[in-house]
Amino acid sequence: MADTRYGPPEWPPTTSPQDQYGRGPYIPRQTGYRGYPPMEEPPAPYAPAYPPPRHGGAGTAPPRSRTSVPRHGSGEWRTVADRRPPEAGPEPRRTRREDRSPWHWLLLVPIVVPLVPGLYNRIEPTLLGVPFFYWGQLSFAFLASAVIAFVHTKVK
């Protein structure tokens, strides 16, 4: 502890400290100031809420307008608070997968069809003398290949 107290000033950190999650220091986004891109959604200017909320309407603070926010809260300067590690809340349990695609359901066709013996457990029609049981299952290879290639082009 003594080391750090008499040590060099700690900002900016000499090495990027990493927390247990492998993340660097929390640096807030710089928005809406001197050429930085504006925030995605500018907060609405102060306006009384109509109809007023039923409970606690009188006592609640009005929505903060941008001009009333302290400058250091806008992300313009780094503050001591920025050096606090971000709160490690639980990860959201269900996140939408980035590679999700409805086309993947098409892959069920070449999975299910070869698993239903009722479809191909027969001799007729024969092809070059080979019973359907054999050449039908050989042709499922083309089916799988075609479906996979199709899905690949669709989800690429």
Add this chain to the structure above:
Amino acid sequence: VPDQTTQITVFVIIFGAVTLMGFAAARWRRPDSIHSLEEWGLGGRAFGNWVTFFLLSGDVYTAYTFVAVPTLVYGIGAAGFFPMPFLVIVYPMLFVVLARFWSVCHVHGFVTPAEFVRARFGSRGLGTIVAVLGIVATMPYIALQLIGIEAVFEVMGLPKGWPLTVAFIVLALYTFNSGLRGPALVSIVKDALVLWTVLAVVMVMSMNPGGWEPVFRVAQEKFATSPRPDDGLLLSAGSQLNYVTLALGSAVALFLYPHTLTGVLASRNRGTLRRNLAALPIYTLLLGILMLVGFAALFDGTQAIGGNGNTVVPQWFNENTPAWCAGLAFAAIGVGAMVPAAIMSIAAANLFTRDIYREYIRPNATSKEETYVSKTVSLTVKFGALLVILLLNTQFAIDLQLIGGVVIMQTLPAVALGLYTNWFHRWALGAGVGAGLIVGMIMLYQVPKYGGADGRTVVREHFGGSAWPLDTIGIDTNATIYVGIVALAVNLIVAVVATPLLRGSGVPDGRDRTREHDYVADEGDPTVRRMTEILDGDPVPEAAPAPTSFFTPVGQRQPAPTAPDDASRRAYPRL
């Protein structure tokens, strides 16, 4: 009398060429140093479309498949045809999961599925379980490859001991030297030989008067006269359930076998992988045609040599094709055994190194040391397989492989479902694996081995196969079911039920060290960092030394010992 000198000459020439290629592969796309597990064990993770195709096909379609499956068709007909649906349905299944597996392993620098499980569920024990099950399941599979070569040697009239030993010493040495590059290069030769073999089958059969039609007529008569109830040109009502569950279970197991995943991780990017999965079903077609050789052997009256059923296919080539062509077919089987055996031993060695040696024995092992350990273990594993075949009997290896398939399937919830969700509790997954293994072993124990002319005489009481008769539990039917599927179902049920229970009782969850974006990262993504380093050969930029503080006279003089710099460790503190 077949000309065995020509056969042996052709075989030896091809085998010699393959050996040279295997050693030369170490210089192929030569990295600065092969002394890293990603270079030796994954070929630098830089294989493109064609090499990945050859590697994966060499990996999946093993010599044992080429030899044993037509023998099964020769023996029982339609029920032996299950590899066809199995190797068709496996690719759509893999298409969904493999790309995610590739991405997360590249972002984090994983070499084995067990490392992924460890990071995903935050459990070292679970990772170790997956690693041990992987090694246990892979080792008998290596021994099976030897059975394939052995059958070929038997047909060529070679003695049992030394040719096999020589072949495996050669294999072991070039794997030691070149790592995954060896089998990758050799698999090109293997696929060319297999393609030729299939063409030979097609040509021989098309020269047959009447084509395939008399072949199947003879087979039908033979099955009709045989006293066995479970053979025939079509599936009997009792064998349909086993046919379907066996195909499904084999497909699941194939994804989970460590050697498949090793081949997958060696590909360059997600697109390479997915394109290959679209092409690989066509290779299944080749296997399907080879399976029909079983019927051709029935038609031509081929008899197994010395009661060894695996010699039926080589013997058919021996009797029905010119000697040079038979030599090429034998070489296809021989080389086809080399490629998967090399990849399997590399996969087992990587599992040992990354998940046992580096976890428990020497956590600070350098990447050079890791590579050395992996090389040594791959040698050990191969010689262990050789000893099993030479000293114990062949049947022992086949039984072990049967158990291995059931064993490896139990890692499905952790590895495959883990790619999609971290909902499962780590202890629940462990309990599920335990339950699945116990159920699987009990069921395998209950299956007797049948033999004799009518196929109903009990030859051996226990561990006689994987088709579990449903009347064991009193269901009045002659249907059977694949043991692995039942064990996997038990495993899944236990894992699903135990997870909320454990969470409710406050057993802490493991911490998931992966993020959702890791599962879709591709070659150009900033989180996948090592691809450009490999492809362009740029040296890894060294980190600037940490500035010394002159204001802290007290404190540690020596910096605390840290783990050596290694790509897989560096992956965590990333952007």
